[in-house]
Amino acid sequence: MQRTAEVVVVGAGVMGASVAFHLSKRGVRHVLVLEKTGIAAGGTGKSAAFLRMHYTNEPEARMAIASFPVYQHWGDVVGGDCGFTSTGFVMTVLPEDTEALRRNVAMLKRLGAKTEVLTAEELKAVAPSLATEDLVCAAYEPESGYADPVATTRLFLEHAQALGARLEIGAEVVALRVRAGRIAGVETTRGLVDAPTVILLTGPWTPRLLQTAGSDLPITPRRAQVAAFARPAALAAGHPTVIDGALGSYFRSTRDGLTLVGVGLWGGKTSADPDRYDQGNDPEFLPVARQRLARRLPAMGDSPYVRGHAGIYDMSPDTRAVLDGVPGVGGLFVAAGFSGTGFKKAPAVGACLTELIVEGRARTVDLRPFRWNRFAESDPIRGQDEYRLPADFGHKV
Ligand SMILES: Cc1cc2nc3c(=O)[nH]c(=O)nc-3n(C[C@H](O)[C@H](O)[C@H](O)COP(=O)(O)OP(=O)(O)OC[C@H]3O[C@@H](n4cnc5c(N)ncnc54)[C@H](O)[C@@H]3O)c2cc1C
Structure with missing residues (x-):
């Protein structure tokens, strides 16, 4: 019909x-x-479903900033519980990108984001579970976090x-x-x-x-993995949601006692027909994810692996x-x-x-x-202050 x-x-x-x-x-x-x-x-x-406003370019930042209040006030705007959890969000960068981070935070504030630059000492005071010795400063968003996708x-x-x-x-x-x-x-x-x-x-x-x-x-499709490790009792209350640009990973807590970790576009099996691909974790991915997590969150060093999966990114040029x-x-x-x-x-x-x-x-x-x-006009979206990746980041695309 x-x-x-x-x-x-x-x-x-x-x-x-x-x-x-x-x-x-x-x-x-x-x-x-x-x-x-x-x-x-x-x-x-x-999806890991991070909710943050930190971007290095204005167009994406505007999208994230315009969206955030909908997640924050979901019950009134849409209705029900979308799993929004405010944990605070931390963006770390390599020391050589300190000034770029400061300029980006100034740009984000101008666009209306609630964010600030914290020194390593200030970050330690806000999030004592994080190792901060290698950092000069980080961007912090006190209200950001994650939702249930x-x-x-x-x-x-x-x-x-x-x-x-x-x-x-x-x-x-x-x-x-x-x-x-x-x-x-x-x-x-x-x-x-x-x-x-x-x-x-x-x-x-x-x-x-x-x-x-x-x-x-x-x-083009590109496979990306996330692994979940059990949080120890010391971190039962959770920890901030972090993009660890300085070490090349990202992680957040879950409501059921786990911490999800991703490692950028780490290599492994990357070929990815979205209808036919390996949806599990590569065995070689797990030690990489655990090591990068434990370097920033030392209490997670011995945490057992619980589960994980791979999904597909839709990559544009x-x-x-x-x-x-x-x-x-x-x-x-x-x-x-x-x-x-x-x-x-x-x-x-x-x-x-x-x-x-x-x-x-x-x-x-x-x-x-x-x-x-x-793309045809050679006018891609690019921030003035993009960040460098750490040397051991893995296979970068
Ligand atoms: C591992 C991973 C971690 C991520 N982490 C984050 C994060 O922390 N924060 C963040 O902001 N984003 C994150 N993302 C990205 C984010 O999840 C995606 O950008 C977003 O979910 C894409 O949504 P979408 O609706 O465009 O696409 P999809 O969720 O892929 O939905 C497309 C839908 O279209 C359907 N479909 C396809 N073809 C057809 C057809 N011919 N006919 C009918 N239906 C069709 C599919 O079945 C599918 O349900 C992550 C993604 C992955 C994979």
Whole structure:
């Protein structure tokens, strides 16, 4: 049976869920979310779900800053519990990047982030469990932390459905239908859907779908791992959420007594068809993750490994997302290429795409820097003060 929708949202990860929520809240009728596998089945369900505002470039910082209050006041803005946990967030850098860190914190404050620079001594006073001897200073966000990515996605969708959106699980979009330079709808494993507007929120699967409309977007899949270790009694109350740029790792506590650790884009098995890849941890990854964690959080030195997984990053050439209409195909929009840092920005992405579709222009955050054509125009998103990586960081991409 052929169906119709005003807007088809492809993908029920956190981005599709946020877009469906914001469209529905805005009063757009007949929003249909099509998901081939399940809610949060892609990168979202594997996310470490850090919520921080520290970025080295303004466009991404604006997205994170605009999104953070939604997580903080989730019960009022969306409803229910998205697992938001305020732990404080710490960003460390190599000593040679001290001035870059200071300039970035000044930029973030100017944009409205609650953040400050702490000396190593001040950081030790705020977070006594962290080893700070190798640091000159760090950026600190007292209110940041993490959320539950699956609950976030589920709640966005539940509230979108309560406002009239429809969700179909098990409906894979196999092709985009284009007529006379405009999107006409999609072809799914359950038949055709007619729609004047289609939004692709399909992470690393996006290039494959775009090709069915004759468009190419340079997004490549890349496998990334996270391991969870049991916290000792001394750290039962948790610890700050940390991107340890100085040692090349990131970690946060969980509500159930574990600490999740990732090691940037550490090598191991990196080839990654998003439908067929090793979803477990490589054995060689575990000692690397544990060592880097223990160097910053010495109490975790003997912590047993509990579980872990690998997910897929949707890498763009400048590691920042494309949020735009697809050139040459009216009514077709895309938000992809978040390169492993999209979760925290989902509320703003949903708001911006809704504004773009309904009003023709995003107001929440200026989307121009995220435009499709920026790679062809040699105008990538790049901060003035990007950080160096430690020499033993591993395989850098
Ligand atoms: C290990 C790991 C750690 C991360 N840590 C963080 C972090 O700490 N902080 C942060 O901000 N970000 C983090 N990220 C990144 C963040 O999780 C992602 O940027 C974000 O979840 C992407 O959401 P999405 O909805 O765009 O994509 P996805 O979650 O991948 O969702 C895409 C959905 O589209 C569906 N789909 C694909 N093709 C089709 C089709 N043809 N038809 C129908 N459905 C389709 C898929 O099944 C999937 O459910 C991490 C990612 C990983 C993998």
